[in-house]
Amino acid sequence: MAESNGNNKILAVITEKEGQVAGGVPVFIVPGAKERQDTAFTLEKILDGMVHQLNEHTLLIVYHV
Amino acid sequence: MEHWFSLLNSYTGAIIVGVVVGVIVRLRMLRTDYRQYPTYLHGQLIHISLGFIAAGMGAVAVPALIEKQYTAVTFLALAAQQFREVRNMERETLAHLEEDELVPRGSSYIEGIALAFEGRNYAVIMAAFLCSLAVIEIHLWAGVLLGLALIGVAGILRSGKYLGQITSVELGKLRMEGPSLYVDDIYLMNIGLEDNRKRIMNRGIGVVVSPASKDSRITLANLGQRQAILHDLSVVLGVFRDTGEPSLIPLSKRDMEDGRLGILCLPEEKEPEQVLQVIRNVPVLESAVRTPTEGLKMFRGGKKSG
Numbered sequence: 191m192a193e194s195n196g197n198n199k200i201l202a203v204i205t206e207k208e209g210q211v212a213g214g215v216p217v218f219i220v221p222g223a224k225e226r227q228d229t230a231f232t233l234e235k236i237l238d239g240m241v242h243q244l245n246e247h248t249l250l251i252v253y254h255v
Numbered sequence: 256m257e258h259w260f261s262l263l264n265s266y267t268g269a270i271i272v273g274v275v276v277g278v279i280v281r282l283r284m285l286r287t288d289y290r291q292y293p294t295y296l297h298g299q300l301i302h303i304s305l306g307f308i309a310a311g312m313g314a315v316a317v318p319a320l321i322e323k324q325y326t327a328v329t330f331l332a333l334a335a336q337q338f339r340e341v342r343n344m345e346r347e348t349l350a351h352l353e354e355d356e357l358v359p360r361g362s363s364y365i366e367g368i369a370l371a372f373e374g375r376n377y378a379v380i381m382a383a384f385l386c387s388l389a390v391i392e393i394h395l396w397a398g399v400l401l402g403l404a405l406i407g408v409a410g411i412l413r414s415g416k417y418l419g420q421i422t423s424v425e426l427g428k429l430r431m432e433g434p435s436l437y438v439d440d441i442y443l444m445n446i447g448l449e450d451n452r453k454r455i456m457n458r459g460i461g462v463v464v465s466p467a468s469k470d471s472r473i474t475l476a477n478l479g480q481r482q483a484i485l486h487d488l489s490v491v492l493g494v495f496r497d498t499g500e501p502s503l504i505p506l507s508k509r510d511m512e513d514g515r516l517g518i519l520c521l522p523e524e525k526e527p528e529q530v531l532q533v534i535r536n537v538p539v540l541e542s543a544v545r546t547p548t549e550g551l552k553m554f555r556g557g558k559k560s561g
Contacts, residue, residue, distance in 0.1 A: 227449050234448065240501040241447030243434035249447045254501065 197255040201239045204229050206247040266318040269390035269398065273317070276402035277310020277383030278303070280409045284375045302372070305341060309334065309376045313383030317391055334380065342373040357496055358489035358505060363479020363542045370541065378409065418464070418484070419535025421471035426527050427461035427517060439463055441510045441517030451502040455519070458495050460530050464516040470546050472514035477543035481507040484518065484537050491533045493523030 203211045204218045204226050211217050218233075220226045223246075230241045230249045239251040285302055312334045319327030346369040353359045382405045390398030418424070427438040431452055436443045438461035446452050464484075466472035474480055485505045488494075496503040507518045520530055 231448055231450055234501065235499050238499055238501055240504075241451070242445045243447040 199253045199255075200250055201237045201253050202233055202251040204233070204249040204251075210248060266391070268395050269317060269387040270311075270314045272390050272395065272398045272402060273314025273383035273387035274307070274310045276386045276398075276405060277313055277379045278307050279402075279406050280382045281306025281310070281375065281379045283406055283409045284378070284413050286413070305338070305376060306379050309338070309379040310383040313380035314387040316380075316384055317387040321391065331380070335377075338373050338376040341376065342369045345369040345372050356486070357494055358486050359482065360486045361479045361482030363477065363540050364483045364486060366479075366542055367538070367540045378412075382406075382409070414538070415541070416539040417535060418537040418539055421467055421539060422475060423465050423467060424531050424534045425463050425465070426531065427463040429456060429459050429461040429519065431456065436519065438517040438519060441508055441515065443506060443508050443517055443519050446502055448502060454495075454503065455521070458521050458525065460520050460522065460525060460527050462518040462520065462530060462534060464518065464534065466514050469548050470544075473545040473547060474539060474543045475514060475516050476509055477540070480540050480543035481516065483540055484534055485520070487537045488520045488522065488530065488533055492520075492526070492529060495521040495523055 200215050202216045202218060204220055205211050206219075206221060206226070208219050218229055220229050226249055230251065233239075233251050234241050237251055237253070239253040242250045242252055244250055281303060285299060285306070312330060316327065316331060346365055349360065349365040349368060350362070353365070382402070385405065386398045386402045388398075389401045427441075430437050431446075434445050434447055434452075436446055436452075436455065441463065446455065464475060466475045485507060488505065494505065496505075503521055505518070505520045507516050509516055518534070522530060
């Protein structure tokens with residue numbers, strides 16, 4: 191589980207501003223840093239995916255195979 | 256008629272000694288420990304029964320050969336087939352159980368266990384064969400003595416090398432640099448949630464395993480060996496995780512420069528000394544052992560002579 195085999199998948203993106211992320215993945219626009227953490231926390235529990243921080247403005251939920 | 260009776264008597268002792276020694280050898284090598292495998296009672300029953308069959312085959316092979324019943328040897332081939340089946344059975348069972356483990360064993364570990372089960376049955380055949388031979392060719396007591404010696408040897412051969420013998424295991428300091436988790440200077444993973452960062456810093460224990468030689472460096476790099484470490488840790492010390500908590504995952508990463516292994520473990524109770532002890536006692540998996548130094552010697556030797 192810990193060792194990725196290249197089939198990892200981005201399930202959702204949580205970001206500060208619209209336009210920073212695009213593509214075929216659900217994007218949640220959440221302005222505040224604290225709110226982003228809360229959203230990511232909830233999504234992690236729901237999706238069973240791991241939260242990663244791409245940069246200060248963007249969090250990813252990734253499903254590791 | 257009388258001839259047959261005396262024949263039976265002379266061989267009965269050999270067969271009994273062979274079978275008894277074989278079964279005891281199997282029992283000596285069948286130990287349920289922290290790995291909880293084979294499970295109590297039913298799993299053990301299967302292996303004791305198979306050990307009995309193996310012992311019987313080994314013990315009967317000698318009288319059969321002496322009586323020039325050479326076709327009886329073909330039964331040994333049948334036994335080999337049967338025990339290969341045992342290996343498949345073990346592998347399948349363990350692979351199915353894998354889905355229900357919070358920290359899986361990994362296929363190398365499973366393969367190692369399955370291999371041991373097959374190999375041990377052959378050891379039983381050999382022990383029974385040798386004892387039976389000693390009884391017939393020398394004396395009843397010679398067979399019994401040889402049997403006792405073999406039972407002793409089986410206990411020694413049961414366990415292979417441990418990780419502590421080929422590496423040095425030390426505690427490392429876990430630290431966060433932004434979202435990145437490190438143990439000492441080895442990067443482990445990116446953690447996005449503040450909550451998880453706090454929990455890992457509170458509950459986690461960082462360990463650095465350094466290889467002692469070139470050979471152990473490759474063993475330590477093996478993914479199966481690394482998974483075995485994590486699995487054993489979770490079995491002995493418990494694991495602080497559940498489904499729906501994908502970030503709380505014990506994991507190992509390798510420093511590619513010098514082959515050291517950084518490990519994050521999340522035991523239920525934070526007892527660093529025990530963690531080190533468990534890692535030192537992880538078995539070195541047969542499939543992970545490589546000996547590049549032997550290869551180098553061979554190549555150098557080849558060049559000189561060539």
